[in-house]
Amino acid sequence: MGALLSLVQLDTGRGFKLGERDTALTTLVACARGDVMQLIRDSSGGFSTCTGAGAGNITGTSATYTDSGTTLAKAGAFANYTFRKGDRVRITAGTGVTAGIYPVTSKTDDDTIVIPDIGANASDVAFTLFDHSLMRGYFGVVLDREVAANRLVHLRLIGVCHMFTKNSADAAIAKDNLFCPTSGKDGDSGLASVGLNAKFIAKAIDTAAVSTTATRALRLVNFNGIHGWAGTYAGTT
């Protein structure tokens, strides 16, 4: 399967559109039209199943920072987290902290991770630990109306389709806005929520009005769940 979008000349001979690539996989969870699903690589290197995208970011407040070992601790916060090299945590607030995005050095246990120095006397720390699977995966959008778990689902991997989208900060959605996958089976254009290195999988075509953009809604997008749109979110300055 070619990973790049095919470009198709319009019948008029003037202009073009993006080609489409679809597939059918077994979904491990119930899903519906417009849901963003993550493809699961099997032992052969192929893809035969899919599930909801990622486990979601881990957020916490009032965490404890210990400067001697540069550890960030909060009871039970990291129980569902598996450390992988390249993981990032955003320190959003706290007393004596230098806010910013930091690499995670390691996971000590379900309560503690090791990060770089965020301030010698840092305390009462608020953080977001980004879900790595949303940065590195392959994704598809459900084309069927509703599909139960363990049934075959048709997915669009590349091309124009209706996808559940939102802006978690409730900002307006404009044409060509880029969306990243979330654990809620949708795409989010709010970069503060999706975080550094999140994969750009879709671009807005229409901006269908809803009362609040923070609520997911079906919108037409140019989708590319394989190559993505020029990679991942590179962060802000």
Next chain:
Amino acid sequence: MSILSPVSQIGDTLEPGDDQFWLLADATFIPGDTVLCPVNSDGTYTTCTTPTAASTGVVASAIASDGVFGVVRKGATSGNYARVQIRGEVDANMLSTAAASITVGGTFIPNTSKQLEFDQGNGVTNAKWVALFVGAGSTVSSSTSTPAIRKVWFNGIEGFGRHGGSTS
């Protein structure tokens, strides 16, 4: 840029594709200009225009947008059709505003003057790289602040990644 990956007698080779289309121009464009291709409400692309700052991928208010770009092969005046190359090897108008040496494999972003810009500071973090310099087989080290037509591998759809800049 694995646009095409044919198998040659000496193994796999990389070869740029050649996606060219006629697009309605809204201004005068000449060969080598980098243009923005706005998407229509049905997802098609039928026009070309001068790139905007917002179309390059730079983040504003925690939202990123980027456009689809092409390089003009056959120019046109406003209201007429230009031949625009979306991907592949093409001669494009480029520069380094700071007169830096342009190296083979160097990455470029579109600017609002229809050129490919080699200089990328923190102000363009997250901008989409649309071209790699492949011209002349060597570094261009003089007068790069003067725009000139040079050969690139161009990908105005997926690009070649993004300018990382610094993080906060």
